[in-house]
C-alpha cells in the first residue's frame with residue numbers, strides 16, 4: 033500500500049515537472065523576441081527606451097509593441113542611440129528643448145527637436161521626464177526614438193556632461209538666427225548643445241516632413257482599438273433608422289476652452305475667442321465639401337459647454353471622449369481615426385490633427401481676426417487640405433502670404 037502511494041507521488045512530481053516545462057515553453061513562445069532585436073536594443077527603432085540599459089521584464093505590452101513595429105517597419109537602425117564622437121561638428125552637436133506644460137506642449141517641443149535634428153543632421157536628446165510623460169500619455173515606447181539625456185550620458189560614459197549642460201549650459205535658441213549662428217560655428221572639439229526655449233513649435237521645420245514625422249509618435253494599440261470600436265458604435269447609433277445611406281465619414285471636432293481663453297487674452301489681446309457660431313459654420317462648410325454624410329465626434333476640455341452649445345443643437349454630433357487630461361490617449365486616438373478635423377486653437381488639437389491628416393482630409397482652424405496669427409494658423413497656411421476660417425465662415429487662407437522659407441544647406 034505504502035509502496036503504491038510512493039509511486040503515485042513520484043508520478044505526480046514527474047508529471048508536474050513536465051507541465052512546468054510545457055508552461056515555460058509556451059511563455060517563451062508567446063513572448064519570445066527574436067535575437068536580431070535583442071542585439072540592436074540600443075540602436076534600433078524597435079528598442080524600448082531602456083531605463084537602465086535593459087527592458088524591464090514583465091512589461092508585456094512593450095514587448096508586443098516591439099513585435100508590431102518589427103512586423104510593420106522591419107528593423108530600422110536608430111543612429112540617435114549610438115554614442116556620439118567629439119569634435120565632429122554637427123555630428124557632435126546636440127539639439128534639445130526645455131519642456132514644460134501639458135501634452136500638446138510636450139509633443140510639439142519633442143517634434144521640434146526631431147525635425148531640427150533631421151534637417152541639420154544634429155543629435156536629438158530630451159529629458160527623461162518628457163519621454164516618460166509621452167509614454168504615460170499613450171504613445172508607444174518603441175516609436176519614441178529620441179534618447180533621454182540621462183540615458184545617453186550614462187550609456188556613453190559622458191560623466192554627467194550631457195545632464196549638466198542640459199540643465200544649465202546649453203545655447204538657448206530664442207530665434208532662428210541663434211540656430212543659424214550656432215550652426216556656422218560647429219564644434220571642432222568636444223560637443224555643443226543647442227536648446228529650444230519652453231513651448232517650442234517650429235512649424236517651419238516640421239511642415240516639410242509632416243507625414244513622415246507622424247511615425248515618431250504612435251499611439252498604443254489599446255487606444256487605437258478602443259477608438260475604432262467607439263466610432264463603430266457611433267456609426268450604428270447614427271445610421272439607425274436611416275435607410276439607404278452610404279458609409280459616413282467622421283470629423284474630429286475639438287473645443288478648447290478652460291485655461292486657453294486666458295492664454296489667448298494675454299498672448300493675443302485683440303483676437304476673438306471661438307464662439308459656437310464658428311464651430312457650426314465650420315461644420316456646415318465641411319458638409320458641403322464632402323460628398324458623404326458626416327458624423328462629428330466632439331471632444332473638449334469643457335464637455336458641458338460643448339454639449340449645450342454644439343451637440344445638443346444637432347443630430348449629427350456626439351460627445352464620446354473621456355475629456356480626461358490625465359489620460360488623453362483615447363481622445364487622441366479618436367482624432368487619429370477620424371477623416372477630418374475641426375478646431376480653433378491649441379496644441380492638443382493640433383496633435384490630433386497631425387495624427388488624423390492623410391491625403392484627401394480637411395482640417396479647419398480658427399481665425400481670431402484683428403491681425404492675430406496663432407501657431408495653428410502657421411501650420412494651416414502651409415499644408416494642403418487645411419483652411420483658416422473666421423466665425424462668419426470667411427476662408428482667410430489667401431490672406432496670408434505663403435512663402436517657402438525653409439533654409440536648405
Ligand SMILES: *[C@@H]1O[C@H](CO)[C@@H](O)[C@H](O)[C@H]1NC(C)=O
Pocket residue numbers: 302303304401402
Ligand atoms: C479688434 O480689436 C478691437 C480692440 O482693439 C475690438 O474693439 C474689436 O472688436 C476687435 N475686432 C474683432 C473683430 O474682434
Ligand SMILES: *[C@@H]1O[C@H](CO)[C@@H](O)[C@H](O)[C@H]1NC(C)=O
Pocket residue numbers: 263281282369370371
Ligand atoms: C474614414 O475613417 C474611417 C474610420 O477610421 C475609415 O474606416 C475610412 O477608411 C476612412 N475613409 C477614408 C475615405 O479615408
